[in-house]
Amino acid sequence: MKVAFVHDWLVTYRGGEKVLEAMLELFPDAPVFTLFYDKDQMPPSIAERTVYYPKWLNRFKRLRKLWLPLYPSIIESLPLEDYDLIISTSSCVAKGAIPGPRSKxxxxxxxxxxxxxxxxxYYLKPLARFPFVSGIIHTLSTRLRMxxxxxxxxVDQFISNSQFxxxxxxxxxxxxxxxxxxxxxxxxFQAKGMAAPIKSPYFLAAGAFVSYKRFDLAIEACEAAGLTLVVAGSGxxxxxxxxLAGPNTKFMIKPDQQTWQSLMSxxxxxxxxxxxxxxxxxxxxISAGTPLIAFRDGGxxxxVQPGVTGQFFEQLSKxxxxxxLEAFDPKQFDSKAMQDFASGFTKQKFQERIMSQITQLTGASS
Incomplete structure (x- = not known):
């Protein structure tokens, strides 16, 4: 079975690229088609693959947001008609690739x-001062939604990453x-055979520094409560x-793997x-034995199972x-129970579930 992958862009190594990386292991010879590519930012498992991308477009990868209206026509131009199976990983336009008449x-x-x-x-808020620009974007967005x-x-079969x-x-x-x-x-993140990690008196907000993750809320709440917050990541x-940060907030920019694990645990x-x-x-x-304090929505x-892996707050407000935060008691959580729960999210289980879907769709296995 001839297989090809389609991914929106390969310019950073984050969650979406980790999903692609795990899928690529199932089909070692399959190429990857993408809109933008920065080989230096990829791990060997991706960088050593055959990756096809428009060379003329790749010169503008730092300005890729400006090219959004052109993405549908570019993704539709990918030469995929000779492949039996197309696997797209999409948060933008990859799902719009055109398969061959007999492809799945x-x-x-x-x-x-x-x-x-x-x-x-969230994305239009910075442009609120420019009504003319906002109007153009609204018009383009309508066409993109269509x-x-x-x-x-x-798409023959969708797989979603969450119920949300x-x-x-x-x-x-x-x-x-x-x-x-x-x-x-x-x-x-799991210390096999070792005692539960010793906790330090700080809360953590970690990941990409982008507006929809609402790290601003974490900073404002911790500052108001007089609690130490570490904000780890970049963006x-x-x-x-x-x-927004005050004396209780510390930043860790692009922490290495060992530091990330320590911060988590x-x-x-x-x-x-x-x-x-x-x-x-x-x-x-959760794998590191650290509970979550999460807004009750989304993924x-x-x-988040209250009393087992974390607890919710009910309103998206400081x-x-x-x-x-002020009522939170970390002693009520059992690190072993959290790690047992996290074992359901391993790469092996993910790959088994994906292959089951592929077999059902195509009647074949890798």
Whole structure:
């Protein structure tokens, strides 16, 4: 069976790329088609693959957001007609690739395009001062939504990464989907045969510094409560977050793997304040024996079990999070129970579930 992968872009190594990486192991000879490619940012498992991308477009990868209106026509131009199986991993336009007449198309969807559907207000907020520009973007977004819905019918089988995404796939595309959570390297965060990690008096917010993750809420709540917060990661929202920070907030920018593991295992809790599609960082924390304090919405509903793996706060406000933080008792959580729960999210289990879906779709295995 001749297989090809389609991924939106390969310019950073984050959760979506980890999912692709795990899928690639199932088909060692399959090439990857993408819009933008930065080989230096990829691990060997991806960098050593055959990767096809438009060379002329790749010169503009730093400005890729500006090219969004052109992505549908570019993704449709990919030469995929000779492949038996197309596997797309999509949060933008990869699912709109055109398969051959006898090809099967399986899409692992991280999210329908956030910036044209339910989270468009977050992305348009910086442009509120420019009504003319906002008007143009609204017009383009309408056209993109039409294309996004129509192109969803090129997919034979959708796999959503959470129940939250499954519901949005049905709402926006009218399509059903199976739910398979993404793979997490849980073993990396679990100290086999060792005592539970010693906790330090700080809370943690970790991941990409982007507005929808709502790290601003974590900072404001911890500062108001006088609690120490470590904000770990990197991203375009760093300057704004630093302006909000006070004496109780510390930043760890691009921590290495060992530091990341230590931060996870020693925190009293990971604050998970945004509405996430899934949230691999949440499973990493649970694997390390660290509970979550999460807003009751989004992907967190799939893995936050009150009293077992964390607890919820009910309103997306500083006051609601602050109240939950001040009443939080880390001693009520059992690290062994959390690690047992996290064992359901291993790469092996992910690959077995994916192969089961592929076999059902194609009647063949790798």
């Amino acid at each position: 198309h399986l899409c692992y969807i991280h999210s329908p395009m956030r910036y044209i559907w339910d989270q468009r207000s 294309w996004d819905t129509l192109s969803s019918h090129r 995404v499954k519901e949005r796939v049905h709402k926006y595309y009218g399509r059903g989907s199976e739910v398979i959570p993404p793979p997490v390297d849980v073993e990396r 375009p929202d760093e300057a704004r977050l630093r302006k 020693q925190a009293e809790a990971l604050i998970f304040p945004g509405i996430e599609d899934f949230g691999i960082v949440g499973i990493e924390a 967190a509903l799939d893995f 006051e609601s999070l602050q109240q939950t």
